[in-house]
Amino acid sequence: MKNDWTNHLSGYVKVQVNGRGATRFINRLLEQKVLVWDVKNMGTETVVFYMKLEEVPTLRVAARKSECKVTFLERKGAYFFGKKLLKYSGLLVGLFLFCTLIFILSNVVWGIEIKGASPATEHEVRKALEEMDIKVGKLQFGLDQMEDIQKELSERVPAITWIGVQLKGTTFEFQVVEKKQPKKEANETYMNLIAAKSGTIVQPMVEKGQGIVEKNQYVQKGDILVSGFIGREDNKKYVGAKGKVMAETWYKTTVTVPLKTNLFVFNGDSKTKNTIKFGDFEMPVWGFGEHGFPEYEVEEDRKVFRFFGWEIPITFHKKTYLSKEKAVRVYTEEEAAVQAEKMARQDVLKLAPDDASIIDEKILHKRSHNGKVKMTIHYQVLENIAIGQPMIQGD
Numbered sequence: 001m002k003n004d005w006t007n008h009l010s011g012y013v014k015v016q017v018n019g020r021g022a023t024r025f026i027n028r029l030l031e032q033k034v035l036v037w038d039v040k041n042m043g044t045e046t047v048v049f050y051m052k053l054e055e056v057p058t059l060r061v062a063a064r065k066s067e068c069k070v071t072f073l074e075r076k077g078a079y080f081f082g083k084k085l086l087k088y089s090g091l092l093v094g095l096f097l098f099c100t101l102i103f104i105l106s107n108v109v110w111g112i113e114i115k116g117a118s119p120a121t122e123h124e125v126r127k128a129l130e131e132m133d134i135k136v137g138k139l140q141f142g143l144d145q146m147e148d149i150q151k152e153l154s155e156r157v158p159a160i161t162w163i164g165v166q167l168k169g170t171t172f173e174f175q176v177v178e179k180k181q182p183k184k185e186a187n188e189t190y191m192n193l194i195a196a197k198s199g200t201i202v203q204p205m206v207e208k209g210q211g212i213v214e215k216n217q218y219v220q221k222g223d224i225l226v227s228g229f230i231g232r233e234d235n236k237k238y239v240g241a242k243g244k245v246m247a248e249t250w251y252k253t254t255v256t257v258p259l260k261t262n263l264f265v266f267n268g269d270s271k272t273k274n275t276i277k278f279g280d281f282e283m284p285v286w287g288f289g290e291h292g293f294p295e296y297e298v299e300e301d302r303k304v305f306r307f308f309g310w311e312i313p314i315t316f317h318k319k320t321y322l323s324k325e326k327a328v329r330v331y332t333e334e335e336a337a338v339q340a341e342k343m344a345r346q347d348v349l350k351l352a353p354d355d356a357s358i359i360d361e362k363i364l365h366k367r368s369h370n371g372k373v374k375m376t377i378h379y380q381v382l383e384n385i386a387i388g389q390p391m392i393q394g395d
Contacts, residue, residue, distance in 0.1 A: 007052060007077065008076070008077050008078060009077065009078050010052060010053060010054060010077060010078075010079065011052070011053035011054075011075070011076070011077030011078060011079030011080055012050055012051065012052050012053055012076055012077050013050070013051060013053055013056065013072050013073075013074065013075050013076070014048065014049075014050050014072070014073040014074035014075075014076075015048070015049055015050070015051060015059065015070060015071070015072060015073065016042070016046065016047070016048050016070070016071040016072075016073050017046070017047045017048075017049075017068045017069070017070055017071075018045060018046050018068060018069045018071070019045055019066070019067050019068035019069050020045055020067060020068075021066060021067060021068060022045055022046060022047045022068055023041075023047065024066075025047075025062065025063075025066050025068050026039060026047055026049065028062055028066075029051075029058070029059065029062060032058055032062070034051060034055050034058055034059070035051065035052055035055065036049045036050065036051045037049065037050050037051075038050050048073070053075075053077065053079060102307065103305070103307055104139075105170075106170065106306045106307050107139060107140045107141065107170075107305065107306055108137060108138070108139055108140065108170060109134070109135070109136055109137065109138045109139075109140060109143075109170060109171075109172060110136060110137075110170040110171060111136065111170065111171035111172070112126070112129065112134070112135070112136065112171070112172045112174070113171060113172070113173045113174065114126065114174045114176060115173065115174065115175050115176065116175055116176040116177060116178070117160070117174075117176035117178060118178065120159075121157070121159045121160060121176060121178055122176075124157045124159060125153065125157055125160070125163070125174060125176065128152075128153055128156040128157055129153075131156070132144075132149070132152060132153075132156075134149065134172065140167070140170075140303070140306075141303050141316065145301065145302075146165045146166070146167070149165050150163055150164070150165045153165075153174075158179075159178055159179060160176050160177065160178055160179065161177045161178065161179050162176075162177040163175065163176050163177070169306070170306075190228050190229075190238045190239070190240060190390070191228050191240050191241055191388045191389055191390050192209070192224050192225075192226060192227055192228045192241050192388075192389050193209065193224070193225045193226035193228075193241045193242075193243065193245065193386040193387065193388060193389070194222055194223060194224055194225060194386070194387060194388075194389045195219045195220065195221055195222060195223045195225055195245075195247075195385050195386070195387075196221065196385045196386070196387045197221050197249055197385055198218075198219065198220045198221050198249070199218075199219060199247035199248055199249040199250075199383075199385050200216060200217070200218050200219075200247055200248045201213050201214065201215055201216060201217045201218075201219060201225075201245060201246075201247050202215065202216075202246045202247055202248055202382060203215065203245075203246045204225065204226070204243070204244075204245045204246075205243050205244045205245070205246070206226050206241075206242075206243040207242040207243040208239050208240060208241055208242040208243065209226040209227055209228055209229070209230065209239055209240075209241030209242065209243070210226065210227040210229065210230050211225075211226055211227075211243075212224050212225055212226060212227055213225050213245065219247070219385075225245045225385075225386050226241040226242075226243055226245070226386065227241065228240065228241040241388070243386065244384045244386055245384060245385055245386040246382060246383070246384055246385075247382075247383065247384075247385045248359070248380055248381070248382060249352075249380075249381050249382075249383055249385065250378065250379065250380060250381070251348045251351065251352070251378070251379045251381060252364070252376065252377070252378050252379070253344045253347050253348055253376070253377055253379070254374065254375070254376045254377075255340040255343045255344045255347070255374070255375055255377070256340070256372050256373070256374045256375075257331065257336040257337075257339050257340045257343070257372065257373050257375075258331075258336075258371060258372050259330065259331050259332075259333070259336055259368075259371045259372065259373065260328060260329070260330050260331075260371055261328070261329045262326065262327075262328055263326075263327055263328075263329060264295060264324045264325065264326060264327070265324060265325065265327045266297075266322055266323070266324045267323055267324065267325050268323075269293065269322075269323035270320055270321060270322050270323060271287060271291040271293075271320070271321045271323075272286070272287050272318065272319070272320045272321075273286070273287035273288075273291075273317075273318075273319045273321070274286040274287055274316070274317070274318050274319075275316075275317045275319075276314065276315070276316055276317075277314070277315045277316075277317055278313065278314055279313045282317070291321040291323075293321060293323040293324075294325075295323070295324050295325060295326070296321045296322055296323050296324060297321075297322045297324060298319055298320070298321055298322075299319070299320045299322065300317065300318070300319050300320075301317070301318040301319075301320075302315055302316070302317055302318075303315065303316040303317075303318075331373075333368050333373055336368075336372075336373035337366065337373055337375065340373055340374075340375045341361075341375070341377065344375065344377045344379075345358060345361075345379075348379050348381065352381050352383050353383050353384060355383070355384065356381050356382065356383035356384075357381070357382050357383075358379055358380070358381055358382075359380050359381065359382050360379070360380040361377055361378065361379045361380070362377065362378045363375060363376070363377050363378075364376045364377065364378050
């Protein structure tokens, strides 16, 4: 009878029986339901066979009642393999701890390099990294994705146009592209300030140059507001015109708001699943079972394990399932009109400069049709309309 994998797990032995009645000894074992296999006669009084380790006590009892001598030739299976490992347990534990320590150290941030930045900008980047808890000695598993780090740094450090984030082994490398400040050239110092758009002058504030316009004067796009030279005709002196010219400008925008809108909203329920992936095999670690959400969105975070700086085919995956449900948003006509006004103001402020402010508004048209409210609104905006225009000497 062939031994299967269960025999290897529980352990089995190779037994030699010597003496008169060896065959009767085997028959007695079979009568007691002892499983033996690969039985071989090695002579007239010697038999060799295999049996399970757990049935050895029955063998010993039968041996005491017979005249045969029993000898164990081999011991095989997981049980005996485990006993051998116990002899070298100290070495194995030390090797395991060493590999674990190396694995942990291979996944720690040991260096931060910032390239392409001036000393001042580099200081700002390092300060932002400390606030984001990205520093030497931090485990890489606890850090955000590269794209999230890149986005947050761009928002935190206004002096940079773009920053590249790359993890090389245990070192974070940041490649910085700073915003270029315009260089003042000789011909650029001579300029006028002209109107970027049409409007009515509210307050001209001239720092350099000669003011051309006055309060309450209407100007069109392209008109000169501040001249780039001062002095008389026979004694002109060219300067770079500088200042602000605050003017009243006008915008008109049309916004449509539906009275009834079908949308999905998050209801606060979520389920997180953590898995470790070995190549193509994925093993769940935490968060078992299906999430059971009919509608949901998935946020996934993936961490790569490293060993001595090399990426190994083992990754940690964290998936968060966010439950959402259908909802119906219903406005009355008055509520829809209020929302339309808010949206219109936001649209106007996006088109105007950052320092602009709305000073007045007037609804030109309001209509409710087919379950929608449509509004056209006129806005009066106060903003700086002066922009520089290079001037050639002799103009």
